[in-house]
Amino acid sequence: MGKQEDRKTVSRRDVLKLAGTAAAFCASFGFLHGSQVGGVVQDKHIQEGKHLQARWQQAEIKWYKGSELLYSAPFPSKVLKHLQSDEAATVEIKLFRTGKLLKNLGTIESKF
């Protein structure tokens, strides 16, 4: 701790705490940028329905080795827009070699 402060740096721990706290405040107060819809009790069925479909804004790809998270990266924006565009939108991940399909890893559905 003291060593980091001497170097005037921000540690990964700080960054994670910052992101976690912002996420917690966003969720528990309903903050969204400058606006707030925090004073709203939501019906539970909304969470599983169309309402959230329109609200999700970001998707991430995560690499794991076993249970260990190795890396995160945002979805390419084209894919993100496609998934956001329609509840029925899907994306398939397929492995090819010289144009030949080796394996279909699966389908990602945007529907909740």
Next chain:
Amino acid sequence: MDLDFCLDREAAFSFTCNVCGRCCAGKIIMAGPHEILGMSRVLGIGTTEFLSLYTDNGGTTLRSEVAGPCVFLTPSGCRVHPRRPLVCRLYPLGRSTDERGEERFALFPAQPECEAIVGRDGTVGSFLESQGVGPYLGWSRRYGELYRRMMGLLDRLGIEGKIDAPVAAAPAEAARAGSGSAGSGQEPDRAPLSSWQNIDASLDEYCAAKGLAVPAEIDEAIALHLRAIEDWLDDLESRLGEVRNNPKEASEL
């Protein structure tokens, strides 16, 4: 359900609750750290225990069964009514503020078989006053200011997609790095998203470091919690001063 936020404080509105409890079921009830502190004190427990026993979704909502009643609803009413969260005080109204801070209110559709009476005998403003929402809106505004500072810091760090390794320290936050991901060994929705949500633990640490007495009063504890977060953000901002406009460097730190 799309709510129409068409009411202001002068709009005609009245609500007479007959404590049927039907509106306390099947809802997602958000709770901020200050509300968790208040409810925990009503129950005579600490916030650590409260978060563990009574919250879901990373400590941001009160626990309840699917379509079931709120965990605090009893045959005689709400167990934490004196310190119930803002959203419960506002119900059947919802409140939204825009980026200029202008507030509007919406009326929820009536709950089936609800025994309450909705009328026009008062105003939205008088209803809010009767529910004691004033301090809760004030705290919400203060936490909102801190939230905007956090988002500003995250923007400066440019961290999106650049945290490339798990961290052994800061268990709550680190466990969330893979949001809902594999292998954390704990139930993903039960651990708080941030240690700052736990006011008792945060203030124990802050007061020990500053040589302060931990406040016994709820309002004082909330005020000190806000100050502690401000101090933390001040410190982060001062350290970030040297890497401003250099997100690559910041992300490597």
